Structures are given as C-alpha cells and as structure tokens.
Amino acid sequence: MKDIVNFLFEVGMLQKTPRTGFQFLGSGCESVAEHILRTIFIGYTLCKLERDIDESRVLKMCLFHDLPEARTGDMNYVNKKYVTVDEGKAVRELTETLFFGKEISSCINEFNEGKTKEARIVRDADQLALILQLKEYGDLGNKYSKEWIAFAIQRLRTEGARETAEQILETDSSDWWFQEKDDWWINGDKGRKDNGGG
Template sequence: MKNLANFFFEVGMLKRTPRTGFQFLGSGAESVAEHIFRTAIIGYTLARLDDEADVGRVLELCLFHDVPEARTGDLNYVNKKYVKADEAKAVEDLARTLPFGDHYRSALQEFAAAGSREALIAHDADQLEMILALKEYKDLGNRYADEWYPFAVRRLKTEPAQRLAETIWATDSSRWWFDDDAEWWVKGRKDQL
C-alpha cells in the first residue's frame, strides 16, 4: 500500500508540473495533469469514433503517456534539441514499485512505439489537446498560435483527428456555452422569462 500511496503523490506532482512550450508561445499556462485530463477525454472520444479501437487501452495510454514527466519534467521542442531525459529509466523506476508495473511499462512502450491503432489514436489525442489550447490562445489574441497550428496538424495520423482539427480551428472557443436565448442572459432565470 505504501508504494501505491507514493504513486498517487507522484501523480499529484503533475498538477504542479508546468507544460513548458507555452513560454515560447508567449501566453497560456497549463499543468501536465490538466493536459493529461483533456487528452484522455479526447482519446476516449476518438476511440469511440473508431469501431475497431480498444477504448480502454486508448484511455490507459492517454492517462499514462506523460506520467514520467513527474520525474523528468516537461521538455518542449526547444529543450529537446539540447537535453535528453532518461524517460526509460523514469518508467522503469516507477514500474518496479507498482503491482501493475508490467502494464504501466507496456503502455508507455506501446505509446512510444506508436505502432498500434490505439497508440496512434492516443498520439492524436495528445496533439488535438495542444491544438485546442492553441485555438483558445488564438481566440484571445495570440498571433503566434497560427504559426504553431500547421506543425501540430502535420503530426496527426488518423483521418478523424485531422477532420476534428479543422473543425476546432474554425470554431470559436468561447461560444460553446452561449446559446441563442438572449433573455436568459438578461434575466438569468428561466422562471422570469
């Protein structure tokens, strides 16, 4: 039980581990945990759109894909030109302590290899999460988001993810909650309409 408690504390570190690429974008901030959460929701959705994908496996890959960053930190594309994190060691050191360590190790190896249908979907979910963040920052006025978008799109492997990226980029990120019921926005209560 002690190893599991330590694992949960380690995963909690991801709430305080920043995604570092946004410093180059010039705006925005998110933790690795926030990124993982939305990536898992996106992965679940993409897997449900695919009749042959194992939804549970996609979720597992999405949930674990950045857990090693609790030990290595998040290295953005600039950092990766100069710094090499020993992710394999980080994975192995944690896997040795977990009763499901073999499953954890296997998930990270499958994600890294990107050879299975589920791994491709998980990778696409990871990129779509970044595309969503870029769109949110673009809608708030960050002009550099347009420059980053084409590179993220080129990383997408599945056709549904590519179509979804186009839709995301054409959708106003702040309008999902705003409907056509103008009186609601004036009075705020349905019983007063």
C-alpha cells in the same frame, strides 16, 4: 501498500508540473495533469470515430503517456534540442516497485513506439489537446497560435483526428457556452422567471 501510496503521491506531482511550451507562445499555462485529463476525453471521443479499437487500451495510454514527467518535468521542443531525458530510467524506477508496473510501462512504451492503431489514436489525442489550447489562445488574440497549430496538424495520423482538427479551426472556442445570445445575458435567471420560464 506503501509503494502504492508513494505512487499516488507521485501522480500528484503532475498537478504541479507545468507544460513548458507556453512560455515560448507568450500566453497560457497548463499543468501536465490538466493536459492528461483533456487527452483522456479526446482519446475516448476518437475511439467513437474509429472501428475495431481497444478503447480500454487507448484510455490507459492517455492516462499514462506523460506520467514519467512527474520525474523528468515537461520538455518542450526547444528544450529537446539541447537536453536529453532518460525517460526509460524514469519509467523503470517509477514502475519497478508496483505489482501493476508492467502494465503502466507497457502502455508508455506502446505510446512512444506509435505503431499500433491505439497508439496512433492516443498520439493524435495528445496533439488535439494542444490544438484545442492553441485555438483558445488564438481566439483571445495570440498571433502565434496559428503557426503552432499548423505544425501540430501535420503530426496527426488518423482521419478522425484530422476531421476533428478541421472542425476545431472552424469553431469559436466560446460557442459551446455563448451560442444562445438571448435575454439570459441581460436579465439572468430573473428574466426567464418573469417570462414564465423555469
């Protein structure tokens, strides 16, 4: 049981591990844990756009794809030009004491190889998570985000992901909460109650 508890403490490190690429973008920040959460939701959504997909496998890969970064840290594209990370060693040492470790390492290996349809979906979910972040920062005025998005879009492999990316670019990141520009934004709940609303 101690090995399982150690694993759960290690997972907590993902909340404290920053995604380092944003230092080059000049704005924004995100932990690896925050990135994983959004990737899971994107992977789930992409499964709904595809046929004959092992949804459980996709969700597990989304969950585990960046787990080694609890040990290695996040290496952005600039770091990777100069630093080689032994992710294999991190995965081995992370999983060898867990009775379910083979399942975790299998998911990470499948993601890294990118050969299965499920792995391609997860890799696309990973990129779409970045594209969504970049679109948000672009909407807030970061002039470099469009160029970064253009590179990320070229990494997409599935039709569902490419269509999703197109719609992301056409949608203002605040539309989901600010599209009904009505009296609520002037009077709040008081205005609706006065007008017979709930």
